[in-house]
Amino acid sequence: xxxxxxxxxxxxxxxxxxxxxxxxxxxxxxxxxxxxxxxxxxxxxxxxxxxxxxxxxxxxxxxxxxxxxxxxxxxxxxxxxxxxxxxxxxxxxxxxxxxxxxxxxxxxxxxxxxxxxxxxxxxxxxxxxxxxxxxxxxxxxxxxxxxxxxxxxxxxxxxxxxxxxxxxxxxxxxxxxxxxxxxxxxxxxxxxxxxxxxxxxxxxxxxxxxxxxxxxxxxxxxxxxx
Amino acid sequence: xxxxxxxxxxxxxxxxxxxxxxxxxxxxxxxxxxxxxxxxxxxxxxxxxxxxxxxxxxxxxxxxxxxxxxxxxxxxxxxxxxxxxxxxxxxxxxxxxxxxxxxxxxxxxxxxxxxxxxxxxxxxxxxxxxxxxxxxxxxxxxxxxxxxxxxxxxxxxxxxxxxxxxxxxxxxxxxxxxxxxxxxxxxxxxxxxxxxxxxxxxxxxxxxxxxxxxxxxxxxxxxxxxxxxxxxxxxxxxxxxxxxxxxxxxxxxxxxxxxxxxxxxxxxxxxxxxxxxxxxxxxxxxxxxxxxxxxxxxxxxxxxxxxxxxxxxxxxxxxxxxxxxxxxxxxxxxxxxxxxxxxxxxxxxxxxxx
Numbered sequence: 001x002x003x004x005x006x007x008x009x010x011x012x013x014x015x016x017x018x019x020x021x022x023x024x025x026x027x028x029x030x031x032x033x034x035x036x037x038x039x040x041x042x043x044x045x046x047x048x049x050x051x052x053x054x055x056x057x058x059x060x061x062x063x064x065x066x067x068x069x070x071x072x073x074x075x076x077x078x079x080x081x082x083x084x085x086x087x088x089x090x091x092x093x094x095x096x097x098x099x100x101x102x103x104x105x106x107x108x109x110x111x112x113x114x115x116x117x118x119x120x121x122x123x124x125x126x127x128x129x130x131x132x133x134x135x136x137x138x139x140x141x142x143x144x145x146x147x148x149x150x151x152x153x154x155x156x157x158x159x160x161x162x163x164x165x166x167x168x169x170x171x172x173x174x175x176x177x178x179x180x181x182x183x184x185x186x187x188x189x190x191x192x193x194x195x196x197x198x199x200x201x202x203x204x205x206x207x208x209x210x211x212x213x214x215x216x217x218x219x220x221x222x223x224x225x226x
Numbered sequence: 227x228x229x230x231x232x233x234x235x236x237x238x239x240x241x242x243x244x245x246x247x248x249x250x251x252x253x254x255x256x257x258x259x260x261x262x263x264x265x266x267x268x269x270x271x272x273x274x275x276x277x278x279x280x281x282x283x284x285x286x287x288x289x290x291x292x293x294x295x296x297x298x299x300x301x302x303x304x305x306x307x308x309x310x311x312x313x314x315x316x317x318x319x320x321x322x323x324x325x326x327x328x329x330x331x332x333x334x335x336x337x338x339x340x341x342x343x344x345x346x347x348x349x350x351x352x353x354x355x356x357x358x359x360x361x362x363x364x365x366x367x368x369x370x371x372x373x374x375x376x377x378x379x380x381x382x383x384x385x386x387x388x389x390x391x392x393x394x395x396x397x398x399x400x401x402x403x404x405x406x407x408x409x410x411x412x413x414x415x416x417x418x419x420x421x422x423x424x425x426x427x428x429x430x431x432x433x434x435x436x437x438x439x440x441x442x443x444x445x446x447x448x449x450x451x452x453x454x455x456x457x458x459x460x461x462x463x464x465x466x467x468x469x470x471x472x473x474x475x476x477x478x479x480x481x482x483x484x485x486x487x488x489x490x491x492x493x494x495x496x497x498x499x500x501x502x503x504x505x506x507x508x509x510x511x512x513x514x515x516x517x518x519x520x521x522x523x524x525x526x527x528x529x530x531x532x533x534x535x536x537x538x539x540x541x542x543x544x545x546x547x548x549x550x551x552x553x554x555x556x557x558x559x560x561x562x563x564x565x566x567x568x569x570x571x572x573x574x575x576x577x578x579x580x
Contacts, residue, residue, distance in 0.1 A: 048467055050463060050467070069466065069471070070463065070466035070467050071465075071466040071467075071469055071470055071471040071472075072471075073467075074466065074467050074468055074469035074470075075469040079468075080467040080468075082464065082467065086461070086464055088456070088457050088460055088461070088464070089460070090456065090460060091453055091456060091457070095453045098450065098453070099450055099453040099454050099457060099470075100454075100457075100465070100468035100469060100470055102469065141468065142468070145468055145469050
């Protein structure tokens with residue numbers, strides 16, 4: 001479905017990615033892991049054309065998307081939940097969900113069953129929501145575009161444990177429904193049971209790729225330990 | 227479209243829904259509504275009183291306020307709602323004015339405006355003139371916007387200014403239509419049924435135009451298009467990652483904005499019986515921006531409040547001293563420093579999106 005091969009990305013003169021390889025197949029949940037500053041978010045930005053990769057290929061459903069503008073990439077069927085609960089603060093919950101919606105399986109009703117809290121707050125400005133609710137809204141907004149591949153960048157970072165559990169519950173539900181997902185997160189205990197595959201980045205390159213079961217303590221200490 | 231179904235359709239599912247606290251804006255509703263109605267009411271009432279006490283000057287002054295407000299409503303759509311700081315809206319105001327002037331000139335002379343590839347006669351029918359002014363301004367904005375909207379920030383400001391200046395110098399040096407002397411409209415263009423040369427009738431025409439422009443803005447901003455325009459202003463990258471290109475949305479808003487300002491220009495030319503390159507000059511673009519900022523950027527009634535304040539100061543302070551703009555500067559300073567949301571924000575309270 002998504003095949004990222006040997007991409008290199010620069011921020012101005014400084015190179016951030018030195019050859020990232022990543023693959024997500026239909027119905028799969030892939031976790032992208034690595035310590036801070038290893039290139040996870042840059043990889044996501046490259047996939048979405050926000051910082052264009054200068055080398056390598058990014059194929060989505062056999063279409064080369066590396067050089068497409070962001071809105072075309074999103075239209076092709078990728079949905080992004082960006083890092084740090086990015087909603088539109090001055091629009092209501094309902095407007096946030098509806099404006100970028102595209103027809104498909106995900107409707108307001110379905111998002112309301114996934115996150116009943118959003119339903120309760122539908123008329124409120126997004127900025128009046130709690131952090132966790134804003135994160136739910138960001139996920140809901142991405143789902144409303146009916147993406148074939150959902151990309152979650154640090155969806156549970158900086159949230160209260162109770163809210164994290166609720167987000168993870170939603171992610172597990174998405175997995176059960178066969179939603180292809182690329183997941184960036186640090187909580188191994190949550191990722192390992194649900195991920196089909198893990199890809200680990202180190203200093204801007206893919207250094208490990210495999211089933212979660214194969215992710216033994218040696219690999220963990222080497223690439224994920226603090 | 228299934229996804230347009232309201233969340234409220236399923237409201238009965240959650241018991242806490244109806245108990246949810248009312249949105250904050252509602253507490254201000256009465257005050258805001260009162261201020262807005264007072265403003266509109268006075269604008270409508272005072273010219274009527276003036277007319278029946280024989281003070282035609284004040285009727286025309288009200289028409290002037292109304293027209294300038296309408297031009298600012300157009301600019302507010304670009305600046306306030308779309309975040310596109312156009313420093314060239316005088317181009318549309320002036321073009322609208324020249325449509326009225328040139329059309330009247332040919333109708334008066336009984337000469338065709340153009341003969342090739344097809345013959346276009348002049349017209350003194352206001353409906354024709356208004357339609358032509360809006361269409362031409364829309365087309366001009368489509369061309370200018372298509373190029374300018376590839377830039378942002380200070381470059382956008384400068385490129386819109388550059389286009390407006392090109393048109394200004396073009397009008398200045400085209401002798402057929404008066405060049406820098408301008409073009410008089412000897413007899414006000416006419417409407418079927420009503421007598422447009424009557425001061426009060428003409429004011430009411432302008433007033434209707436202002437209300438329509440504000441209604442269109444309001445409707446537009448409540449639509450999905452309006453929400454997308456807001457999103458493009460707040461964060462265009464986020465909008466793009468959701469699959470909507472901000473560019474065409476901004477362009478459409480820019481075109482509508484220009485058409486509104488263009489219609490105001492046509493009304494202005496007929497009010498004064500005169501059109502000149504002054505209407506196209508960057509001073510006027512600046513004045514419109516000042517009006518939008520004075521009134522309250524991105525507020526529906528902001529341009530009206532700003533225009534009232536601006537024209538009043540220009541008329542009454544300008545009668546006392548030719549340095550009235552010193553006081554305008556002080557007021558602007560005061561608004562920017564102490565009333566960030568303009569006169570409307572100060573009088574009517576903050577809006578939900580502030």
